[in-house]
Amino acid sequence: MLKQTDRPVPPSGLTDGPAVLALDGITKTFPGVKALSDVSLALYPGKVTALVGENGAGKSTVVKILTGIYQPDGGAILMDGQRAAFPAPQAAARSGVTAIHQETVLFDELSVAENIFLGHAPRGAFGLIDRKAMVAQARGILDGIGAQIDPDHKLKDLGIANKHLVAIARALSIDARVVIMDEPTAALSHKEIEELYELVESLKAQGKAILFISHKFDEIFRIADNYTVFRDGQLIGDGSIGDVTEADLVKMMVGRDVSQIFPKRTSRPGAPVLTVTGYAHPTEFEDIGFTLRTGEILGFYGLVGAGRSEFMQSLFGITRPSAGSVEIDGVAVHIASPADAVENGIVYVPEDRGRQGAILDLPIFQNVTLPSLGRISGRGFMRLAEEFKLAREYTERLDLRAASLDTHVGNLSGGNQQKVVIAKWLATQPKVIILDEPTKGVDIGSKAAVHAFMAELAAQGLAVVMVSSEIPEVLGMSDRVIVMREGRIVAELAGPEMTPETLVRHAAGI
Ligand SMILES: Nc1ncnc2c1ncn2[C@@H]1O[C@H](COP(=O)(O)OP(=O)(O)OP(=O)(O)O)[C@@H](O)[C@H]1O
Ligand SMILES: [Mg+2]
Structure with a gap:
C-alpha cells in the first residue's frame, strides 16, 4: 500500500458497509508499461464511485480486470469479501459485473436487438433464440434509457450517439450487481446525458454498485458519492466526494495545480x-x-x-x-x-477517432507521419530519423503519453489514441x-x-x-x-x- 504521506489528502475511511466488489493491491504490467501498481478500489451497493485520472493513468485497465478481459499480475479481486477470479468475460458477467466500455465492440451487420443480447439471448422451446422476446426486451431496455431506437434496425444505420446507447443497453441487459461505466457520456448529447444521469440514479436506488469513469468534473460532482484517484498506475487518494473540491481532485490527478483558463x-x-x-x-x-x-x-x-x-x-x-x-x-x-x-x-479530425482515425496495429510515429510522407525527403535511416522528429514534435505538443513512439496505437489509452489522430492531421500542415x-x-x-x-x-x-x-x-x-x-x-x-x-x-x- 501507499505510505500515508504519499497521499495529498488522507483517505476518508469509507463507511459504506461491506464492498460488493473490491480490488486489493492489484498490479498489471504490459511490455514496457507498469499500467497498475498495487492499486485498491472498493465499490459499495447503492453508491457511485468516480474513478479519475489522466489519460493513461490505468482506469480502463481496471475496468478490463474487473470484467475478466485482462488478468492481474498480482493482488486480489474480492466479491462480498471473498476472493474471486474472473478468468474470462463470461465469468465476470455471471458474477453480476457488467460494463459499458470506452470502446465498445458492436457488430454493424447485426440488428440492434441482436447486439444487445449477443451471447445471452432469451431462448424458447428447443433452446432456440426467442426473437420476439428478444426484440420486446430490447425495446424495454431502450425505452428505459430514453433511447428512441428501433430494435430491428441494423446497427450500421445508427449514428455514433445511438450506437453508444445500444452499448449501454447491452450492459444493462445483464442483471448486474455492479455496473461499470467508462466515459459513458463522451459520445452523448445534452439530453441523452441527462437521461444517463437519471439511469444512474435509478441503478443506485436498486442498490447496484457503480464505477463511473469520467474526465468531466461537473458530472463527477453531480453523481458520484465516492472518488478514487489514480496517477501513473498508482492509487493517490480516495474518499467521500463531499470532502473534496474540484481543485483537490485535479491536484491529485495531475500532481500540480491546473487552471481551466483558456489561452489568451x-x-x-x-x-x-x-x-x-x-x-x-x-x-x-x-x-x-x-x-x-x-x-x-x-x-x-x-x-x-x-x-x-x-x-x-x-x-x-x-x-x-x-x-x-x-x-x-x-x-x-x-x-x-x-x-x-x-x-x-483541408483536413478533418473525426469525432469517432477509434474507427475513422488511427491504424491500431502500427506504431505511433507511423500513424502520425503517414499522410505527411510526401514532405519527408531523406532515405533509409535518415528518413526514419525525420519521421521520428516530426512525430515527436507534434505528439509532445499535444501532451501524448506513451512508453515510446514505437508503441502500437492499439496499446495506448483512449485519450492518447485521440491525440495521435490530432497530431497526424496537424502534421500535414x-x-x-x-x-x-x-x-x-x-x-x-x-x-x-x-x-x-x-x-x-x-x-x-x-x-x-x-x-x-x-x-x-x-x-x-x-x-x-x-x-x-x-x-x-x-x-x-x-x-x-x-x-x-x-x-x-x-x-x-x-
Ligand atoms: N493491451 C495493452 N498493451 C500495452 N499497453 C497497454 C495495453 N492496455 C493499456 N496499456 C497501457 O497501460 C496504461 C494505462 O492505460 P489505460 O487504458 O488503463 O488508461 P486510462 O486511464 O483508461 O486513460 P484514458 O483516460 O486515456 O482512457 C497506458 O500507458 C497504456 O498505454
Ligand atoms: Mg480509458
Whole structure:
C-alpha cells in the first residue's frame, strides 16, 4: 500500500458497509508499461464511485480486470469479501459485473436487438433464440434509457450517439450487481446525458454498485458519492466526494495545480481561406454557407443530431453533398473524396477517432507521419530519423503519453489514441483543419495543451473549424460561433453575443 504521506489528502475511511466488489493491491504490467501498481478500489451497493485520472493513468485497465478481459499480475479481486477470479468475460458477467466500455465492440451487420443480447439471448422451446422476446426486451431496455431506437434496425444505420446507447443497453441487459461505466457520456448529447444521469440514479436506488469513469468534473460532482484517484498506475487518494473540491481532485490527478483558463488569443483574422456556399444534403443538412479566414477559430455549436459532423464529413469528401460549392483562397475547388480535400489543404479530425482515425496495429510515429510522407525527403535511416522528429514534435505538443513512439496505437489509452489522430492531421500542415470534438476524452491537463497548441497554430495563420458540444470550450476558444439546429445554420455569433444563454437558446430553438 501507499505510505500515508504519499497521499495529498488522507483517505476518508469509507463507511459504506461491506464492498460488493473490491480490488486489493492489484498490479498489471504490459511490455514496457507498469499500467497498475498495487492499486485498491472498493465499490459499495447503492453508491457511485468516480474513478479519475489522466489519460493513461490505468482506469480502463481496471475496468478490463474487473470484467475478466485482462488478468492481474498480482493482488486480489474480492466479491462480498471473498476472493474471486474472473478468468474470462463470461465469468465476470455471471458474477453480476457488467460494463459499458470506452470502446465498445458492436457488430454493424447485426440488428440492434441482436447486439444487445449477443451471447445471452432469451431462448424458447428447443433452446432456440426467442426473437420476439428478444426484440420486446430490447425495446424495454431502450425505452428505459430514453433511447428512441428501433430494435430491428441494423446497427450500421445508427449514428455514433445511438450506437453508444445500444452499448449501454447491452450492459444493462445483464442483471448486474455492479455496473461499470467508462466515459459513458463522451459520445452523448445534452439530453441523452441527462437521461444517463437519471439511469444512474435509478441503478443506485436498486442498490447496484457503480464505477463511473469520467474526465468531466461537473458530472463527477453531480453523481458520484465516492472518488478514487489514480496517477501513473498508482492509487493517490480516495474518499467521500463531499470532502473534496474540484481543485483537490485535479491536484491529485495531475500532481500540480491546473487552471481551466483558456489561452489568451489576440485574434487577427486574415484573408478568407475557405468559403462554403449553399451546401446541402438530401437528409442531413441544408443551405450551409460561411467564410473562414486565416488565423481564425470558428466554433460550430449545436445539439447532437444538428448535422454538424454530417456537414463536416461532406466538406471533407467522405459523403457527397447534393448542392453547394467550396472556394479555397478564392478559387473554386471540387472535393469528391478525402484525398481531394487533403490535396486542397483541408483536413478533418473525426469525432469517432477509434474507427475513422488511427491504424491500431502500427506504431505511433507511423500513424502520425503517414499522410505527411510526401514532405519527408531523406532515405533509409535518415528518413526514419525525420519521421521520428516530426512525430515527436507534434505528439509532445499535444501532451501524448506513451512508453515510446514505437508503441502500437492499439496499446495506448483512449485519450492518447485521440491525440495521435490530432497530431497526424496537424502534421500535414493544412490550411484549414476541422476538429470534431477535439478534447472529448482528453484529461484536464492535456486539454489545456491541446487548446494552447490550437491557439498557437491559429496565431501562425492556420484556419480552424472546431465542432464542440462543450460550451466553455466553444466560448473559450472561438472567434466566432455558428450554431446549427436540425441541419441548418440558425445563428452566427461574435463578441458580446457569445454567451452560454444565446448558444443554448439558438441550439434548442427557444
Ligand atoms: N493491451 C495493452 N498493451 C500495452 N499497453 C497497454 C495495453 N492496455 C493499456 N496499456 C497501457 O497501460 C496504461 C494505462 O492505460 P489505460 O487504458 O488503463 O488508461 P486510462 O486511464 O483508461 O486513460 P484514458 O483516460 O486515456 O482512457 C497506458 O500507458 C497504456 O498505454
Ligand atoms: Mg480509458
